[in-house]
Amino acid sequence: MALGRMQDIGGCRAVLDSIPEVRRVERRVQRAMSQRIGRAARVSDYIEQPRHSGYRGVHLIVIYDGRDIEVQLRTQTMHQWAIAVERLSGRIRGDLKGGRGPAELLEWLEAASEAMAIEEEGQVVDQERLDRLTELHRAALPWVSGGRQ
Amino acid sequence: MTDKTIHHVLLVFDHEAGKLIEQRDFGTDSDAAVAAYGEKEREYQGLTSVEIVLVGSDSFDTVTLTHANYFDGTVAVSKYLAGI
Numbered sequence: 001m002a003l004g005r006m007q008d009i010g011g012c013r014a015v016l017d018s019i020p021e022v023r024r025v026e027r028r029v030q031r032a033m034s035q036r037i038g039r040a041a042r043v044s045d046y047i048e049q050p051r052h053s054g055y056r057g058v059h060l061i062v063i064y065d066g067r068d069i070e071v072q073l074r075t076q077t078m079h080q081w082a083i084a085v086e087r088l089s090g091r092i093r094g095d096l097k098g099g100r101g102p103a104e105l106l107e108w109l110e111a112a113s114e115a116m117a118i119e120e121e122g123q124v125v126d127q128e129r130l131d132r133l134t135e136l137h138r139a140a141l142p143w144v145s146g147g148r149q
Numbered sequence: 150m151t152d153k154t155i156h157h158v159l160l161v162f163d164h165e166a167g168k169l170i171e172q173r174d175f176g177t178d179s180d181a182a183v184a185a186y187g188e189k190e191r192e193y194q195g196l197t198s199v200e201i202v203l204v205g206s207d208s209f210d211t212v213t214l215t216h217a218n219y220f221d222g223t224v225a226v227s228k229y230l231a232g233i
Binding site for chain 2: 015080084085
């Protein structure tokens, strides 16, 4: 693959049971970074502030062997969303996680991520939101079932 | 992780066909895994539909979870994402 098309060269991913577990591992990584190189890792907190696409997780850039390595921390729920979206991205040759793709699809995926986050926090997805999701799913269906168009 | 030994797994995924066309577990032989990765990159150079990934993990089973997008049915699909 051409270097210019690569999203990253190296990385690390952990799929964890819950958000508190993600925070615990985040703290451990930060502690290890402070001890080893005397400063904190750069953090992109997509749980606190999800990407526009709906992507959620915590990314830390750590230094390993003098190189920047991205560590991705996700819960299983966040992982389910990301895996499904990566699968779909491959099919339509888009970058849905990065917010690039058909508008109908992006809108549905973002709404699905919100609903999944609500349930992950132990709350109930209200009927209005469920109805909106049904509508958005209907609009996105040609892309979901047909893949590339 | 239950095992501190890192297994190296090479995956070759064809996005056009929507399937994994090759998977190789090199066990702990990282040199062989990196060499094979380089060979595959050369073999598929210019073919944008083919993605080659080298993953290190405690086991092949873990790879099927962390990189489930390359495998079928290894991660549950949320009811909100049914059909993908």
